[in-house]
Amino acid sequence: MSNLGYDAAHLLGALVLMMSFALLYQRRLSALLNAFTLQALALAAAAAWQGYAQHSHHLFITAALTLVLKAVVMPVALRRIVARLNIERTIEPALSIGLTMVAGVSLVTLSILLVMPVTEDATALTREDLALSLSVVLLGLLMMISRRNAVSQVVGFMSIENGLILAAIGVAGMPMIVEMSIAFSVMVAFIVFGIFLFHIRERFDTLDVHKIETFRGESQ
């Protein structure tokens, strides 16, 4: 593979990772959704570039799916949920933003330290993509545990899935069926989340999971 192909793939992967950090940094739900859209766009670009560089055309389908589902359908749907619940401004981090970012950098370091020795005989591109995508997955998990609002937890879940797709496109010869099943299971999960959010909201009058945790009484 040419040097440019490698560099560009690396750069696009890092862009996805940067958007994960941008997700952690946001304080408003609307800005959070913007960052999520950008991450999906970066992921679609990465998939398309890998498809071009590896000459594997099924990656173009992945790119198109990512573009349509992640960058258009899901942000629009989430935006509608946020607008209907009227919670544009609430993020309510359980951990302060600065601490979250520090934890995020530690997680990236951890995933690099973990992936580098394990994959010594793989190609450089695969190794880096694996390190990047593991970081994205861990940052998504961090996002889920460091936010109290259920919508931002959903976004964290979606970004975990972005990390999985990033891993899938980096490994040459990953069968299409795996990517499809990931994409569709997330789609289903997303719909379930959406319904659940409304039910939680109806039942408890809040999306703050911290308040729901302490809710014990069956009858009030």
Added chain:
Amino acid sequence: MTSLLLAVLWQVVQLALVLALAPLLTGWVRWVKSRLLARRGASPFQPYRDILRLLRKDVVLAHNASWLFRASPYMIFTAIWVAAGLVPAFTSHLALAPSADLIALVALLGSARFFLALAGMDVGTSFGGIGSSREMMIAAFAEPAMLMIVFSVAILVGTTSLAEIADFMVSGTVGLRVSLALALIALIMVAIAENARIPIDNPATHLELTMVHEAMVLEYSGRHLALVEGAAMLKLLLYMALIACIFLPWGMAHPGDGVGWALWGLVTFTAKMAVGGAALAVFETSIAKMRVFRVGDFLGGALLLGILGAIFLFVSRGV
């Protein structure tokens, strides 16, 4: 021998060039900003007139101002002028290039800031004190971030000398690198904070709740104020030249190139500064100033990007 003479000549030209261009750059940014805000705006040459008028005016000193207060403007201006003279602008063939590297640059800027903060506290007004304390808060985040950027670039290139970095980058052996992209973003963030530009501090405001740089220099007048303002303009040019030198060194002349190349370097440098100033103006008009207490998050982000850049170098090196 002629090479050395030429190096000295270019060094002198460089020192004169930064001095001549700095007010124009500031004026240019202000002009573009006012155009973007649908105002007519003062001519880009207005800062020259301001500085000349300030130089003609008398100095008014507080009666409890110490020698430090009077000496600081000269120290600040000299340190920043020397630092700006070290950054290769149109040629990397400079007499001071071997002795001047990125770390010296950071140290010069740091000492300038030290004197500015001391002078802010010297007269004993509350504004000066609050400005100094805020400046130090910003510095406590910006300097580690700056050093992390220096380290990532230094690990990648193998040197901290700016002239060698520019030569290395232009040789094309490095290609696209994630670390460089991260370092670029972090450097832009540090540059915005260090120059008191909009998300951190508004250079045009006199609102006591938000000002940082202005609060420290409120007590200055006459030629002292001219020097302090000139130093701020030089600093803006310095950071833009630094970004251009590390990340966009194309069009710059190199040791062994003729005078024609140096002239071409002058043209490209001016073009880069014009584009950079316009980009800064667009950025400033499209963003709102953040609260002082969020500065830590912003610059913490820059520090984090610098650290990530250094971490990713090890991934890239694992190839």
